[in-house]
Amino acid sequence: MNPWILYREGFDAKSAAPEESLFSLGNGYIGWRGNYEEGMSRPMGVDGCYINGFHETEKIRYGEIAYGYAEESQTMLNVTASQNIALYANGVRLYADQAVKTSRTLNMRTGLLTRETVYAIDGGELTLRSERLVSFDHMHAAAIRWQISANTPCSVRLSAEISGDVTNLVCVDDPRVGSGLKGRVLSAPVMGADGETLGMSQHTGHTHLAVACAMHCTCEGAAQEMTDHDGYAVRRIFDAQLGAQTITLCKIIAYANAAQEEEEKALSDALSYANEAAAIGFDALKAQQQAYMARFWESSGIFVEGDDLLLQGLRFNMYHLLQSAGRDGVTNIAAKGLTGEGYEGHYFWDTETYIFPMFLHVAPEIARALLEYRYSILPFARERAREMGHDTGALYPWRTINGREASAYYPAGTAQVHINADIAFAVKRYWEATGDHAFLYDMGAEIVCETARLYLDLGFYHARKGGKFCINEVTGPDEYNALVNNNAYTNLMAATNMAFAADALDLMRKKAPEKYAALKEKIALRENEAQEWRKAAQNIYVPRDEATGLVWQDDGFMDRKPWPLSSIPKENFPLLLHYHPLVIYRHQICKQADTVLAMLLLPDLFTKEEKETAFRFYDSVTTHDSSLSMAAFSAVASRIGDTRKAYDYFSETARLDLDDTHGNTRDGLHMANMAGTWVCVVTGFGGMKVSRETVSFDPILPDQLKGYGFSVWAHGRLIQVRVSGEGVHYKLLKGESITILDRGAPRMLSIEE
C-alpha cells in the first residue's frame, strides 16, 4: 500500500457517488467530480463540474416568515459539463458500470487521476487508459487523455462533448425544502468556435453571471473526425479502427466566467485558454502539475510514521484542501470544497477556524487570499448588521457565497455571531505568523474594528453577573445548544476580537499614522471606541463552576436535562436526523464541544487543570455528530497529555471521508475535518504556538506512532520539525536565523550549510 495513492478497483453502484467525491480534481477555481468520462448506463452518482463562487440565487420560501430573515438562497451551480466522452465499440455504447475490470488511482504526489478500464467487445477486450488533471498552474484549464487499445479488430467512435444540459441535485431533491431552483438553471448555451476549438457560454437568470467552457480535442490514430452539435451540446467525434493500432484522444478543457454583460468575452476567453493549454500539450501540463505538487509537499513536509493508512489520510486531506481553496481574493473554500453540492457550496466559519491555519503555515499566500475574500464582502456584512438592528459595525453572514446571509434557519445560522470573531481571529493569526503590515493596515484592521463594534453593541454589562460583559441569545459552534446566553467560546473569541481591534489601532497610530487617520475617517471611529472595546474584552463574562473549575459551555448548559450517550440507540445518531431540535436543545448534549475548541484556539486563557476538567466532562457528553468535533478533541487531548485520546480522535479525522464514516461523503468531502487532521498533528502533537513574538513547539509522541513531522512557515521562515522516539529535531529550511522555543527553552535555528 502506497500512502501517496488512493486506489480503488472494480465498480459498485453503492459506492459510485462517494467515490466521485474521493476522486474529485480541482484547483480552487475549477472542480470536477470523479465522474467516468464515458458515463454510466443509468444515474448512480452525481455529475458535477463547478466553478468556485459561480452561483444562482432564488427567493427562500419559509413556512412562516419573520423580519430580517435571509431573503435569497445561494446555490453553487453545476456548470457546463466537460468530462464527457462517449465511447462506442462496433456501434455499441460502452458504459463505465458495465466494464469487465476497472481501477482508479489518484496520485497525490503528482496531482493526476488515472484509470484503466477493460470492456468486453465482440471477440475480445477493449482497454481504456485515462489520465486527467485540473491544472494548478493554469487555473482555467483541465485536461483528459485517453489511450485505447483492443486485442481484436474493432471499430470505435469517441464523442468528446461539452454540454450545457445540466442541473443541480437540489433542483430535483426534497420538495419540502424551499430553495426553489428547478430543472436547468443555466440558460440555453450560445455556441462559439475558434478554429477546431469549440465552446459555449451560458448565464444565470438572477445573479446574471456567465460561464463559458471550451474544448480542444485531438485524436491520434483516428481515421475520420467531425463536429456535431444540438441545442445544448457540441461534440468532436472521432472514428477509428482498433486492433493493431492504439488511439490516443486528448481533450483540453477551459472555463472562464464573468458578469453576464461580458458573456461574449468569457466565451472568447475560454476558447483562448483552451488553445493556450492545448499549445502547452498534455505531457507538459502533467509535468507542471507534478512540479507544483512536489513544491507543495516539500513546504508542508508533513508525515506520520507507523501507520500508513493514517499517512494516506493525512495526505489525502491536505491534497483535497489544496484543490478546493479559492486563491483569487473573491472566492473562498466551500464546506465541501469543489467536490460536491453539500451545503450548496457555501462558505462557513470552517474556513477561518479549521482550514485557514494549515494554509497560513503551508501556503501563506492562499491564507491571505482567503482573508481578502472576507474583506471584499465587508460592505454586505455592514448592511446585515443594520438589518439586525445594530447602528454600527458589521455582522458577517453565517453561510454565503456572494457575501449576503443565506442561512434559512437562524438558530443555527444568524445566531452564530461567533463568525465575526472567527474571521477577526484569522486576521490576528495571519498578522502574528506573517507580520504582513500592508494587509493589516489596508484590510485587516477594518475587518477587526467593524466586527468588534458589533459585539460591543450586542452585549451589555450585567449587574446580576458581577457587572461583567455578557452576550446573550447566540448559538455557539455547537448547534445542539442553540440560542444560549454567554456561550464561553463566543464570549472569549469576541473579547479577543475586541482587544485585537484596539491593539491594531494602537499599532497603526504609531506605525502608520496616515493610514490610521484614513481608517478612522472611513469607519467614523469615535474617540473612545477602542477603550470601550478593551474594557468589554477585559470584563468578559465566562460561565464556570468555581468549585470544580469547569468552564461551562454557556450559562444554561448545566441546567439542561441529562441524556446519557449510552442510553441513545446507535441508529439514532446523528441526533439531528432523529430528534426534533427542541428535544436536542433541551438536553445536556453536544454535537461538538465549544469549550474544548476555545481551549484549542486560546490555549493561554486556561490552566492545564481547566483543560483536563473540561476535556473529561465534554468528552462524556459529545456525540461528535459534527465532523468538526474530533480534531479539537484530539488536539486538546495532546495538550493535556492524553496521547491515547489524541491518537484515537486523530485517526478518525484522518480517514473520515476515505472510509465514509459519516455516510455522506457522496455529497462532498468534509473540508474542515480534513484540515483538522493537520491541526491534530501540528497544533496537537507538535504543540505549535505562534505569536508576534515567538514561535514555539511542545511536541508529544503518541505510543501508536513511531514518529511524525511537518514544516511550517512562520515569521518568514520555513521551519521543519521531526519527532521520533529519539527526540525532536528542528531544521530551518528557508529564511534567516530564528530563535524558537522548544518545550519552553530557546533554541537558535540557522540554515545548515
Add this chain to the structure above:
Amino acid sequence: MNPWILYREGFDAKSAAPEESLFSLGNGYIGWRGNYEEGMSRPMGVDGCYINGFHETEKIRYGEIAYGYAEESQTMLNVTASQNIALYANGVRLYADQAVKTSRTLNMRTGLLTRETVYAIDGGELTLRSERLVSFDHMHAAAIRWQISANTPCSVRLSAEISGDVTNLVCVDDPRVGSGLKGRVLSAPVMGADGETLGMSQHTGHTHLAVACAMHCTCEGAAQEMTDHDGYAVRRIFDAQLGAQTITLCKIIAYANAAQEEEEKALSDALSYANEAAAIGFDALKAQQQAYMARFWESSGIFVEGDDLLLQGLRFNMYHLLQSAGRDGVTNIAAKGLTGEGYEGHYFWDTETYIFPMFLHVAPEIARALLEYRYSILPFARERAREMGHDTGALYPWRTINGREASAYYPAGTAQVHINADIAFAVKRYWEATGDHAFLYDMGAEIVCETARLYLDLGFYHARKGGKFCINEVTGPDEYNALVNNNAYTNLMAATNMAFAADALDLMRKKAPEKYAALKEKIALRENEAQEWRKAAQNIYVPRDEATGLVWQDDGFMDRKPWPLSSIPKENFPLLLHYHPLVIYRHQICKQADTVLAMLLLPDLFTKEEKETAFRFYDSVTTHDSSLSMAAFSAVASRIGDTRKAYDYFSETARLDLDDTHGNTRDGLHMANMAGTWVCVVTGFGGMKVSRETVSFDPILPDQLKGYGFSVWAHGRLIQVRVSGEGVHYKLLKGESITILDRGAPRMLSIEE
C-alpha cells in the same frame, strides 16, 4: 347612540375590508364576511364564506427542514360564494362602492344585518333595503331579503348566484411564504337542483372534503324569471319594472359538508336544507333569530353603565363570539372566528384560555362542545408526542384545524407546550363549574392524564434548582421570549394539570370504579403514575427573586438586556414587524406578560403583594403587541385594586376591533381579545372565582363606571350580579338555592317568588 347597534354610513375604500370583518355574520358553522351582495366595481376587500373546520392541506416548504417539523399547512377555505346578487338598472350594473348613499346596521339584539343603499339611476334614485341573517336555529341556513324601490320608472334585473369560482387570500399573497395553495383550491363544481332550488358541490384535492351550497330564490313583483349557469356559477335571474311597484327578493341559502365520498349526499342535503328554510320563510327565520338572541342576552345579563361606547364594545364582542363558536364537538373557534382568513382559520389556546370561560358561564353546552373537539383530536396529540420523542402522553398541536400540528415556526409553535395545560385547565374549570361527571369520566380524565404524562416526561428534578421539578426549552404565551427554561406560567399550569389528573383519577376510582378500570386499561396507566404526577406538581420550580418577591417570567428573564419601551420609536411597534426574532428574544421585553396571566388564572397561588409587585414590573416591560395581553392586565389590576389601570385596559379590549386599534381587523376579528372583555368585567371587576366547593365574588367598581352587571351559570344556577354606587346586588335567576361568597362572606341566594 344605541349600544345594541353597530351603524356605519357611507362607503370608504380604506375601511371596506375591516368593515367586512365587523359586519360578519355567522352561527359557528357558516361564516359570512360583510360583503355587499351586489359586489364592488373593483376588488377592495376580501370576499369570504366559510364553513367551520372546512380546510385544505398542503406540504409546508421550509428554507431548511429538520426532524419533526409540521408537515402540512391547514387553511380554512373560502367556500362556494353565496352572498352575490348582481343588480342591474336599465341595463347598467350597480356596484356598492358607487352608491349615492349607504348605511349598514348590525343589530346585536336581533342578530340581523340590515342595509339601505341608494343608487342614482336615469331620472331618479333606486333604493335597496337589504336584510340578512345566518340562522342560529338552523345551522345550515342563511338568508337574504332585498326590497327595491325607485322614484322613477326603471327596469331592473336581479341575478342571485352561488359560485364556485373562489380562492383564498393566501393563494395570491406573499410568494415567500410556503403554504403552497394556489388559485382555485376547490374542484370545479358539480351542479344539482331540486325543483327551482339550485345547488352545487365542490371538493378539495388533499383533504378530500366536500362542500355543497344551495339556494332557493323568490321574487315578488318580478315580471319574468329564469335560470342561468356557467362552469362555476348558477343564477336565478329576475326582471321587473320598478316605479309604482316595489319588488322583494328572498334568497335562502344552505350549506352542507361531508367527506368527498359523500359529496352527492352533501349536495342533496344542501338542497333539502335550503328547501326547509325556504318553507319556514324569511319572516319566521328572522323571528327565531330574535328569540335566540333574546335568550342569549338574558342569560349573559352583561352590561356596563356610564360609557355607551364600552357597552357597545362589550356586546359586539360577545355577539361575535357567539357567531364564531363551533358547537358540534368536531369544530372549535378559530383565532379570527369565521370572520376572516387571518391565522388560516386555525384553533389555538385562545379558545381554552380566553374564550372558554365566557361560554362556560353563559352557554355551558357550547363550552362542553369545545372540549369534545379536543377529545376528538386526542389521537393526533398522542402521535405528535411520539414524534417529539415522548414514549407516553399526548402533545396537543399549537395551531390546528384537523388535529395535527400546523405551526411552521416551532419556537412560537410546538415549543408552546403550555397548550396541553391550557386544555387540561379548561377541563378542570368545566368540571368545577358544572360538576358534569359524565364528561369528566368519559373524556375529560383521559385528556388530563395524557397531557400530565407529557409534562412528567418533559421535565426533570434538578439538583441545581434545589431538587425541584424543572421544564426547559419551552415558549410561554409571550412569544417575545422564546425557548426559555422554567417559564413560570408553563410550570404552574403544568403542575395544575398534573395535580388535577391525579385528583380526577382518585375521584373516578371512588365514584366510578368501572370507568376508572376501563380508562386505566385504555391508557395503560402504571400503578404509581398518579403519585408521580402529584410529586412533580408539588415540587414544581417557580423562578422568583426572594428579596423582592418578583415572580420571574422564566429563569433567564432578568438576565436579558434591558430595552426601555420609551427608547423604541412609536412606528416600530409591533416589534415583530420591525426586528429580527433574535433581537427581540435577547431583550427584557414582553409581547404579553405570562406571570400576569398566571395570576389571573391561578389567583390563589400568589399573595396580593406578589401580584402587585409583578403587575408593576411587567406593566413596565410589556408592549401589548399581542391582542391577548390587555385583558389579563385589566383583570389583575382589578384584583390588586388598581381600578384606573383595570378600566383603561378594559376600555382598550372592548373596542380593539371596533376602532381597529391593531390595524389588522381586515384579516378578521380578534376572538381572544373579545372574550377578554368579558373576563375584565366578570373575573376582573366582579372578582368571580368558581371551585367545586364555592362560587365567590369580590366586586370592585372603577370610578369611570356608574355600574355594571352580569349573569353567570355556575353549579347549575344562573346567578345575576349587579354592581353600582349603591352596592352589590345578587339575584338567583335559575336553579336551586345556593350559598355564595360575597367578598368572603356567605350569602344564601334563592329564587325570588
